[in-house]
Amino acid sequence: MPSPPLIGVIGGMGPYAGLHLTRKIFEHTRAQADQEHLPVALLSLPNLPDRTAYLLGQDPVNPAGVLADVAARLDDLGAAVAGMACNTAHAPAIFDAIVDRLHRTGRSIRLLHLIEETARHTRTLLGAGARVGVLATLGTYRFRLYQEALQAAGLVPVVPDEPLQEPLVHRSIYDPQYGIKARSHPVSPMARQGLLSAIAHLQQHGARAIILGCTELPLAFPEPEVQGLPLIDPSDVLARALIRATCPERLRE
């Protein structure tokens, strides 16, 4: 059997998010032996300009330039498709500029869209018109990345009210004492409790599933559901989309 096309992973935002997406590709592959796994290249390059700083106007340089260069290196390696392990990099101002640059330079590598894939998957899971909760960083929240994509897919996004978003969600991720970025093995009870309160709040507002819209959040929730609500890890969805794009017959049921 000829080797399936190479899957590219653009990592480094942060490094563990790139590893997490790569692991998900292996976990969702139907393979009885090492030789049945799919070819994957992970480029974890840390010198990527901060995505949030650009979107907030604090840094004039669009990270799209460097990200398109990474995608071009994956294209040189022979990758047919690639995924980026970072929610914020999927803001239209960045993502569309990457795709435009790859197109203009004649690159054939296809970049899948983490957030649009997640919205489509959620629509299939819950059906049109369903209310879907989103936990994310303040950047992803304010730039409305999940809100827009869910609406475009015919769903109703439910996010925490602004006064709750910062203390319950953002701080559970970023607090230097108890946040997941500072303490992840194990996640602190305070971070998990903040997120559980946010989930209860979203459930009260009718959410029927929760999207873990920040790559740190799955560390706090290894379980598939909480309080009866399914948890959706966008890395699972993107990993499956990457396998489907290159070797659908190896996709695990």
Added chain:
Amino acid sequence: MPSPPLIGVIGGMGPYAGLHLTRKIFEHTRAQADQEHLPVALLSLPNLPDRTAYLLGQDPVNPAGVLADVAARLDDLGAAVAGMACNTAHAPAIFDAIVDRLHRTGRSIRLLHLIEETARHTRTLLGAGARVGVLATLGTYRFRLYQEALQAAGLVPVVPDEPLQEPLVHRSIYDPQYGIKARSHPVSPMARQGLLSAIAHLQQHGARAIILGCTELPLAFPEPEVQGLPLIDPSDVLARALIRATCPERLRE
């Protein structure tokens, strides 16, 4: 500051061993922010001929050819050094042939040696003449990969007697019912018990530390020591050697 040179990881043998080595590089890097991590490229290509089958004479094709091609692709990407996440690929008949081929084709990428780095590290840890236990697959055991390297480093290797190696160690890794390759989340009590018995046996024969000489074994032993004996994960040693070779000032204490 200019970006440090790229670190290459040759994965796919199996895919999770490549991920494990990549994670160790991140864990051993002193980094307060994503941008302070080191650039790493992981190539996880599954179409690598079986290393053990070649060494046993069951397959005439030396996997060195394909492995040298993977190293050349990492060289094209700009990697200065690379590590292979597989013990058996470090048998002289394979490793030396890769290095020879890279040399003949004018490649400058430097391939570090998992087993020699581990022997040197163990010598520093325990001092000359110390007795060191080794747990490994039957292939690594019979090809004497650790035994030779430890002796060359001035240490005394201690391996299980042949009648114990197969039931206690090899089967704990490979048994289709309870082996680590079949059940790793969590590792079965039977696999762990077999390995603990092997460690007790090595301790009775004077071992002062245990080398986990198969990439599956660290899954059974997340703890740093067992029965008072330090456990040495060669992936930790190789990750540190890769950082030292490219950016020693970022090596975590």
